[in-house]
Amino acid sequence: MDEAVRMQDLLRPLVDARTPAGFAPRTVAGLDVAYAVPSGRLAAAAVVLDIDTLRPVDTAVVLGEARFPYVSGVFAFRELPALLDALERLATTPDVMICDGQGVAHPRRFGLACHIGLLTGIPTVGVAKQAMVGYRPPGPRRGDWSPLVDDGEVVGRALRTQDGVKPVFVSVGHRIDLGAASDLVLRLCPRFRLPETTRQADYVARRLLGAE
DNA sequence: GCGACAG
């Protein structure tokens, strides 16, 4: 657990918050994990969507066991193994991935999205339902946003993805800049608060858990 | 010491 924090501090300098030249993603993956509380069983899903139609073009789901407790701040160590497992089973390599949690909007600037991005080399964005750092409420309309600030540093955005709903918290994971990450997330939310990527990954993961 | 604390 102390070891996990040291590993985050070691990897953090390797995060790249710049968008690769000519970045024009055609596919985007959603990653999510579902749990069966009593048993400790879990299901990790990776769903690749066509970025224009938002329809799935590739899916992978794996069953596993929770081998690391949930501890805020080192949350990645709980979901990482199963998620990497699911990613390996994809027939496709997504152009960018959306993670269900923080990117650099994290106490040590190294949330789940950074960790997965670094390990795979694929651009990643963190989209969390809850913020870990301070922010002022953004305007009430879809597309309105306000900066996520920690230690006087802008580490992400509170982004309103639908009129009048609670914002989501976007931050860079790896190999993408905050502006591009925010634009992408908004495109992935044409109808609901959460991106289609995480919605579809969540659905697939739960379905597998319930089926066994 | 007490509350906060991604999922």
Next chain:
DNA sequence: ATCTTGTCGC
């Protein structure tokens, strides 16, 4: 995260 009934709205 997961456990649950009802309720409001499109």
